[in-house]
Amino acid sequence: MKRPYVFCHMLISIDGKIMGNYMDTPQGIKAGDIFYDIAFGKKPYYHHQGWLSGRVTTDDNFTFYKKPQLDENAPQVPEGDYIADDQAKMYYVSIDPKGRLGWEDSTLVYEDTKAHVIEILTDKASNAYKALLRKRHISYMIVGEDAIDFEVMLEKLKENFHIETLMLGGGGVLNWSFIQQGLCDEVSLVVASAADGSDQTPTLFEMREKYSDDTPVEFVLKEAKVIDENALWLRYKVKEVKRHE
Numbered sequence: 001m002k003r004p005y006v007f008c009h010m011l012i013s014i015d016g017k018i019m020g021n022y023m024d025t026p027q028g029i030k031a032g033d034i035f036y037d038i039a040f041g042k043k044p045y046y047h048h049q050g051w052l053s054g055r056v057t058t059d060d061n062f063t064f065y066k067k068p069q070l071d072e073n074a075p076q077v078p079e080g081d082y083i084a085d086d087q088a089k090m091y092y093v094s095i096d097p098k099g100r101l102g103w104e105d106s107t108l109v110y111e112d113t114k115a116h117v118i119e120i121l122t123d124k125a126s127n128a129y130k131a132l133l134r135k136r137h138i139s140y141m142i143v144g145e146d147a148i149d150f151e152v153m154l155e156k157l158k159e160n161f162h163i164e165t166l167m168l169g170g171g172g173v174l175n176w177s178f179i180q181q182g183l184c185d186e187v188s189l190v191v192a193s194a195a196d197g198s199d200q201t202p203t204l205f206e207m208r209e210k211y212s213d214d215t216p217v218e219f220v221l222k223e224a225k226v227i228d229e230n231a232l233w234l235r236y237k238v239k240e241v242k243r244h245e
């Protein structure tokens with residue numbers, strides 16, 4: 001395969017929500033720990049070299065909606081991609097088409113996992129933004145004019161950063177884009193035995209007209225396990241997407 005193997009790994013409530021108050025219940029916290037251990041723990045099930053998230057997920061968890069400190073007079077940066085570190089043990093691949101995220105460092109720490117940041121941009125990202133990333137030694141790749149070409153992005157991640165297995169880590173908009181484009185091989189769900197009934201929180205898969213539609217997709221169940229009495233771990237293969245004519 002020219003691209004990495006892609007698995008989508010998510011924590012959900014029993015009604016399929018990827019965030020909300022249910023996460024603060026004892027069952028939600030327990031399921032959160034199980035979720036982390038499967039992908040990042042001391043004896044993980046998956047052995048990936050990077051994980052990928054949408055802009056909203058990154059702002060919620062790592063950049064906290066800070067505005068990037070741009071120098072509009074920065075000298076013109078060289079054309080093309082910028083690879084600051086191709087030897088990291090783990091990468092965080094950040095989907096940020098227009099270059100909006102206020103990164104302050106080239107590495108992030110998620111619980112006890114350290115990762116080098118790779119920004120995925122389009123031609124819409126400004127020279128000032130790219131100059132800022134270079135100043136902070138944050139890698140970036142430009143993959144598309146207006147929209148990100150995910151197939152090309154995956155091939156470049158394998159070629160430039162040696163990523164053989166990649167975790168697709170949400171949110172729902174990004175997950176559905178990948179599944180619809182046939183770029184996600186497996187879905188791994190940790191189902192917390194909790195719910196909160198909110199109508200304000202996103203679900204596991206979210207269609208956005210700009211990026212995807214509601215063509216249905218089927219899955220093949222590979223494994224279902226009860227963990228710690230109440231949580232479920234479900235693994236599915238994604239079936240080929242059949243488009244409407």
Ligand SMILES: NC(=O)c1ccc[n+]([C@@H]2O[C@H](COP(=O)([O-])OP(=O)(O)OC[C@H]3O[C@@H](n4cnc5c(N)ncnc54)[C@H](OP(=O)(O)O)[C@@H]3O)[C@@H](O)[C@H]2O)c1
Pocket residue numbers: 009010011012017018019053054055056057058060061095096097098100147148169170171172173174175177202206211
């Ligand atoms: N429970 C879990 O396991 C889990 C895991 C991850 C995230 N989360 C939660 O999920 C929430 C966010 O989910 P979300 O679905 O609202 O947002 P998201 O997928 O994190 O981010 C959406 C944004 O990413 C960019 N994007 C997404 N798909 C794209 C595509 N096909 N092409 C180009 N850009 C694309 C766009 O950025 P622009 O707007 O800049 O164009 C889009 O607005 C967060 O609150 C996070 O904490 C939960």
